[in-house]
Amino acid sequence: MFMKGILLVNLGSPKSTAVPDVREYLDEFLMDEKVIDYRWFFRALLVQGIILNTRPAKSAEAYKTVWTDEGSPLIVITQKIQKKLQKLVDVPVEIGMRYAQPSIEAGIQKLVDQGVSEIVLFPLYPQYAMSTTETVIEKAEEVRKKKFPGIKINYIQPFYNREIYIDCLAESIREKLPENFDALQFSYHGVPERHIYKTDPTNTCNLNDCCSRENNPSHQFCYRHQCFDVTNSVIKKLGLPKEKVMVTFQSRLGKDKWMEPYTDETLETIGKKGVKNLAIVCPAFVSDCLETLEEISVEGKHQFEHGGGENFHYIPCLNDEDRWIDVVKILCEEKLNEFYLV
Numbered sequence: 001m002f003m004k005g006i007l008l009v010n011l012g013s014p015k016s017t018a019v020p021d022v023r024e025y026l027d028e029f030l031m032d033e034k035v036i037d038y039r040w041f042f043r044a045l046l047v048q049g050i051i052l053n054t055r056p057a058k059s060a061e062a063y064k065t066v067w068t069d070e071g072s073p074l075i076v077i078t079q080k081i082q083k084k085l086q087k088l089v090d091v092p093v094e095i096g097m098r099y100a101q102p103s104i105e106a107g108i109q110k111l112v113d114q115g116v117s118e119i120v121l122f123p124l125y126p127q128y129a130m131s132t133t134e135t136v137i138e139k140a141e142e143v144r145k146k147k148f149p150g151i152k153i154n155y156i157q158p159f160y161n162r163e164i165y166i167d168c169l170a171e172s173i174r175e176k177l178p179e180n181f182d183a184l185q186f187s188y189h190g191v192p193e194r195h196i197y198k199t200d201p202t203n204t205c206n207l208n209d210c211c212s213r214e215n216n217p218s219h220q221f222c223y224r225h226q227c228f229d230v231t232n233s234v235i236k237k238l239g240l241p242k243e244k245v246m247v248t249f250q251s252r253l254g255k256d257k258w259m260e261p262y263t264d265e266t267l268e269t270i271g272k273k274g275v276k277n278l279a280i281v282c283p284a285f286v287s288d289c290l291e292t293l294e295e296i297s298v299e300g301k302h303q304f305e306h307g308g309g310e311n312f313h314y315i316p317c318l319n320d321e322d323r324w325i326d327v328v329k330i331l332c333e334e335k336l337n338e339f340y341l342v
């Protein structure tokens, strides 16, 4: 009898806000070829020769503003999701981070120690991207082949278009929307435009209106399409007019061209265009983290107010809301059941 288990995988955070720990984390993260996709020599030159000289101190300051007594919000929230899910399913649930600790390897080891040999691995990203879903699967496969050749892993695919997820997200937003708002901004983590072309096996995405078209062959691998799709499905459920909604992309790094429009530039200018009361939500993240709690809730608010905006309302991620845990459970159970079919 093969025993089954679940591994929830998120991005990961530094082990503390000390600059050397942040440097170590950024080194592992940014030296990932799926994140900074230059050849090793040029990646090392950029990351270790330039970025790691200044960014760790700056990022450490930012982490300090969101860190809690229990640790990094991203990890603490992922642990809360794990605990709640564990109460609902009868197989072991562990967590693993793509970067830093607890690693994917440590998570698999914990499952194996409990007798598990068939794992459902859930990358906690609604949309597919080379720098998220793809690198998680690549890493897990590397670890499996090297350290755990006897186990099977079944991967949960991006769930951006699953109705249960959209219903959950729409309901969560509906509850948190303020009574009066001039616009609802959907701010997604950005990626360099090059990543979209690179991961399109159909060569049919030109980063133009094809991303919003129905049934373009590239959609399965187009992060931009998947962000638009979530937005459109949610606003349909909420009954919001398109004119009241904006999609922007945040957190860019370096000099490459990233997907536009940029969140920070938009926040700086919309106040003058008449958006005085803004609600903003970040559906690329299932759990709040540095990029939502600091970059949006604090920096973004300043940018909006600096540009003439008045009321800024950040809508938190799904985090450990019960309705979201129910969705996680359903998605995991679907994949657990596939093991019986093989």
Ligand SMILES: C=CC1=C(C)c2cc3[nH]c(cc4nc(cc5[nH]c(cc1n2)c(C)c5CCC(=O)O)C(CCC(=O)O)=C4C)c(C)c3C=C
Pocket (backbone or CB within 6 Å): 011, 012, 013, 014, 026, 034, 035, 036, 055, 059, 072, 074, 125, 129, 131, 132, 189, 190, 191, 192, 251, 253, 284, 285, 288, 289, 290, 291
């Ligand atoms: C939600 C999906 C994410 C995508 C896509 C993504 C792409 C991506 N990110 C960077 C660079 C950085 N991201 C950083 C933090 C960070 N990124 C995500 C998610 C995605 N990244 C999360 C959840 C977090 C927060 C982690 C936490 O501990 O809370 C950082 C570190 C912080 C900083 O210094 O700003 C960097 C750097 C690139 C280059 C990229 C795509 C190519």
Ligand SMILES: [Fe+2]
Pocket (backbone or CB within 6 Å): 205, 206, 207, 208, 210, 211, 218, 219, 222, 224, 225
């Ligand atoms: Fe596209």
Ligand SMILES: [Fe+2]
Pocket (backbone or CB within 6 Å): 189, 251
């Ligand atoms: Fe990121």
